[in-house]
Amino acid sequence: MRADAGRKYRAYPTGGQGEVLTRWGHSARALWNVALEQRVYLWEQRRYTLRSVEQCKYLTAARADLDWIGDLPAQSGQQILRQLDRAYDNFWNPEHPARFPSRKKRGHRLSVPFPGQAVEVRKVNRKWAEVRLPKVGWLRFRLSRAIGGTIRNATVSRDGSGWHVSFGVHTGRKPDAPNGKPACGVDFGVAASAFVSTEATPRLMPPSLTANEKKRLKALEQRKARQITYAKKHQGGKYSRRLRTTIAQIARLTTLRANRRRDFTHKLTTDLAKNHGLIGIEDLRVRNMSKSAKGTAESPGKNVRAKAALNRSILDNTPGERRRRLEYKTRMYGSVLVAVPPFHTSQTCAACGLVDPESRKGCGRLFACTRCEHVDDADHNASVEIEARARRTGGSDINSTRSIPRVRVPAVGRRRMREAPRPAHAS
Structure with a gap:
């Protein structure tokens, strides 16, 4: 047991x-x-x-x-x-x-x-x-x-x-029977924490720390660095009472940030698992996405600070933790989780299936297809593409939660446009 x-x-x-x-x-x-x-x-x-x-x-x-x-x-x-x-x-x-x-x-x-x-x-x-x-x-x-x-x-x-x-x-609880509810695709990002294909607006995670709390945390970390340097020079590395107080204050702020992040993740994943029968997500490699840029203090590389800020934003949204919780919550509420290859989901038109980097110039928030002129929010377009891939790969096996092989999925059989009809000259 x-x-x-x-x-x-x-x-x-x-x-x-x-x-x-x-x-x-x-x-x-x-x-x-x-x-x-x-x-x-x-x-x-x-x-x-x-x-x-x-x-x-x-x-x-x-x-x-x-x-x-x-x-x-x-x-x-x-x-x-x-x-x-x-x-x-x-x-x-x-x-x-x-x-x-x-x-x-x-x-x-x-x-x-x-x-x-x-x-x-x-x-x-x-x-x-x-x-x-x-x-x-x-x-x-x-x-x-x-x-x-x-x-x-x-x-x-x-x-x-x-x-x-x-x-x-x-508890002895067994997985629920299939709930028969509609499918969806979810695009986890940084600018938009989660964009669901069946919704018109993204779900945004509230800031894990307020502006004043961020300033306070930065000041405490700087104070900690000074106190550690002093302890190494004058106290043989022994921590003083003031240094321990500083560490405790930092721990309170970081714990508050983690609790707020965890609360949003639980609410998001529970709502998705309860209200959908099939959930498609990207099979992301978060460890590779959050690798630091090459460079040291003596020989700095290129865009090291920018990559560090991006890594913090990626990890703050916890895509790996969201997937882990969806894996067991979907079994609890009778839904299915399907992880699809993430290749070109942000560059593929959800209406006609064209893969073209020019459809999303500058990696902005707007997606405009160069062939059928389909215009949509880039994250919403990606979520619709994720749902289409999930339907093809995992929709037939309602009890499957496995990830599919990381191969290129042919851009065929895309879902039709949701809002606007296709222009006559695009046919």
Whole structure:
């Protein structure tokens, strides 16, 4: 019985509980790094693959010798080793985008995992509940929604806004039957966050930070850089209390930005999955799209700052995260997700199928076909083309969520123009 849903709640530990959980968070990060280093060393020196079952034996011996490992609950240490197994499995899976497991830096988000058997939840009243953790006791959290299933695992984490407790829950919910609703194509972009082919206006994501918040964040990052330089010169790299305060202020702003971005993404993907039977998107390679321009401070390249700004805009719109959420939400609401090749979607006329870069001069917002004189918003035209490709490749298999091969799709069988009729001289 595996977890098939997640629940996250805001937690409110006492002062003593917060100190213990902070200490455990750093210990969990260090244990991950040590376990990863042990696996890498054994593979490089002896070509031996180490797994969590064998590493748990070393963990038991280390708990008796090292106080910081002995202070961490044994269930948490075993859960960390199982998570490392899953990270390796994802890396070895050719269909998974995960890279090789990386080491966690000191600034990484603090988190302490627990198996479901080690925790217990009780409801205090309509708005509050408590979870019992090993060596900590009852931790109070805000019951913003019902758990709705059997708890399989729990994680206590801290970000810039405070502490949270997350549960992996087995709900037993099965995919819904096909909903029979109309199809659509969605073009994810930067100027227009999402343009749906069945809509006349784009869906724009509100700014993740206001103008004043952006100025505040820039000033804090500059202050942090100065304080780190001073610490390296005069304090041997030791962080002062003021530097830690600056880091905490930056974390609050970045967490606020991430929460706003996540809220828009959830609302967008849920609405698309509920109200459409087939959703076509582009099979984008976000990692390649957001590569930095070549250049260093000593030998700067061309358009490095402009490419960095474009990368921030691409990542702020999170096209990869939107696709990930659509993949599981379409199964929940009885719709189908089809990822089509992105080649020339912005240069293809959705009315006649002509592929011509001149139809979109200067990569502007206007698309004007050079053959049939079809005029439309460039992003809306691309979304209609995406829907047409999705209908041809995935419309027949209502239960399919696979991506189609990355090959050029023939520009035939395009959808007719939506608003204006075709001019007589274009035939």
